[in-house]
Amino acid sequence: MVLDCKHVWAQISDYIEGDVAPELREAIEEHLAHCRHCAAVLDSTRNILVLIADDRTFELPVGYSDRLHARLQEEIAGGE
Amino acid sequence: MTARAHSTGTMAGESPAIRDAELIARILAGEREQFHELVRPYERSVYLAAYSILQNQQDAEDAAQETVLKALKNLSSFRAESKFSTWLVSIAINEARARLRHARVLKFESVDESPPDEDGGFTPSVISDWREVPLQALERKELRQLLRQAIASLPEMYREVLLLRDVEEFSIAESAAALGVSEGVVKTRLLRARLMMQKILAPQLASKRSGLFGLFRNRAGGSWF
Numbered sequence: 001m002v003l004d005c006k007h008v009w010a011q012i013s014d015y016i017e018g019d020v021a022p023e024l025r026e027a028i029e030e031h032l033a034h035c036r037h038c039a040a041v042l043d044s045t046r047n048i049l050v051l052i053a054d055d056r057t058f059e060l061p062v063g064y065s066d067r068l069h070a071r072l073q074e075e076i077a078g079g080e
Numbered sequence: 081m082t083a084r085a086h087s088t089g090t091m092a093g094e095s096p097a098i099r100d101a102e103l104i105a106r107i108l109a110g111e112r113e114q115f116h117e118l119v120r121p122y123e124r125s126v127y128l129a130a131y132s133i134l135q136n137q138q139d140a141e142d143a144a145q146e147t148v149l150k151a152l153k154n155l156s157s158f159r160a161e162s163k164f165s166t167w168l169v170s171i172a173i174n175e176a177r178a179r180l181r182h183a184r185v186l187k188f189e190s191v192d193e194s195p196p197d198e199d200g201g202f203t204p205s206v207i208s209d210w211r212e213v214p215l216q217a218l219e220r221k222e223l224r225q226l227l228r229q230a231i232a233s234l235p236e237m238y239r240e241v242l243l244l245r246d247v248e249e250f251s252i253a254e255s256a257a258a259l260g261v262s263e264g265v266v267k268t269r270l271l272r273a274r275l276m277m278q279k280i281l282a283p284q285l286a287s288k289r290s291g292l293f294g295l296f297r298n299r300a301g302g303s304w305f
Contacts, residue, residue: 009204013271017252036208043210044282045274048227049246052277056218057227058128058247061137064144065123069116071145075152076112 001027008038016046096121100164108156115155119148122165125248126172129258132243133176135232143179147172162257166250169258173240204275205282213285222288230280238273241266246274 001023003011008031014020015028032039051057103118119126126147131140151158151168158167217223231239231247244255245266252270256263 005206006203009202009275010271012204013274014267016274017267019252019267037206040207040210041204041278041282043212044207044285045204045278047210047212048277048281048285049274050215051213051218051223052227052231052242052247053249054215054218055124057224058131060124060127061141064127064141065120067141068123068145068148072116072119072148072152075149076115 003027003031005031005035005038008032008035009041012042012045015042016049096165097163101160104155104158104164112152115148115152118164119151119168122168125165125169125250128243128248129169129172129240130176132231132239133173133180133236139179140176143176144172147175150175163254166254166257169244169248169250170260173258202272202275203279205279207282207286210282210286226281226284226288230277230284233280234273234276238269238276241269242273242277245270 008028011020011024011028015025020028032042100118103114107114107118123144127140127144130143130147131137134140134143147168150171154171158164213223231242234242240259241255244250244258245252250258252263252266256266259266
């Protein structure tokens with residue numbers, strides 16, 4: 001199986017998930033080994049996903065948890 | 081990467097599902113105070129699910145509060161075949177969507193979002209090489225802002241799925257259940273969301289490397305570590 005760049009891009013998300021069939025995975029890896037553009041697309045996409053998964057990227061508002069539980073407590077106490 | 085919210089608050093050796101099931105049984109038996117402990121590990125997911133739709137901290141916090149109150153009120157209707165976290169986040173998504181619809185109606189905007197074509201016509205940013213941006217660079221506010229702005233610029237349907245799968249690390253199946261769509265739809269949207277993020281961010285991160293994040297170059301060769 002020979003893939004061009006567009007085919008690789010279309011599979012890149014499933015490839016990151018580890019959700020491609022062995023034959024397709026092999027073809028993608030064969031392409032990546034010879035195409036530095038697609039290798040850079042894959043590396044940059046993975047890198048960006050690692051960055052956005054970090055808890056520092058999205059911080060909760062200060063006091064969010066306290067306010068949430070205070071509101072919840074009102075409801076719990078009121079419902080009894 | 082720091083510890084995920086999903087895994088906190090559990091006793092050693094006890095799975096989140098068992099912990100949740102035990103707490104739910106106690107709450108339904110009258111120990112309503114235990115609801116605090118039930119929702120605590122998922123507070124972040126609830127907030128971010130609402131934020132992914134509303135794009136405003138105060139609105140997202142209001143929706144998150146309403147979500148936990150609704151979950152408390154409707155806990156007896158929760159069915160154990162789904163995960164509590166998924167159920168809770170699906171309430172947050174519905175709550176946020178309802179608020180967004182209301183806000184749009186007030187602004188006389190269309191509620192309908194024309195769905196972009198799902199099957200192609202999108203390209204990543206084609207670059208010749210990539211030097212990794214290290215996690216340490218997240219200490220820089222500028223980088224966090226760039227990432228948040230990129231996510232904020234995505235259409236809602238892509239933002240939701242990216243937040244659930246790639247920020248909150250829900251599985252594909254859990255993301256599908258929380259959003260009320262098929263796993264195939266989640267995968268298709270995820271592909272587009274990820275490539276859009278790459279297209280927006282790769283050029284910005286590459287061009288800002290020496291300026292913004294120069295602090296994180298190593299001394300040997302000036303490359304990322």
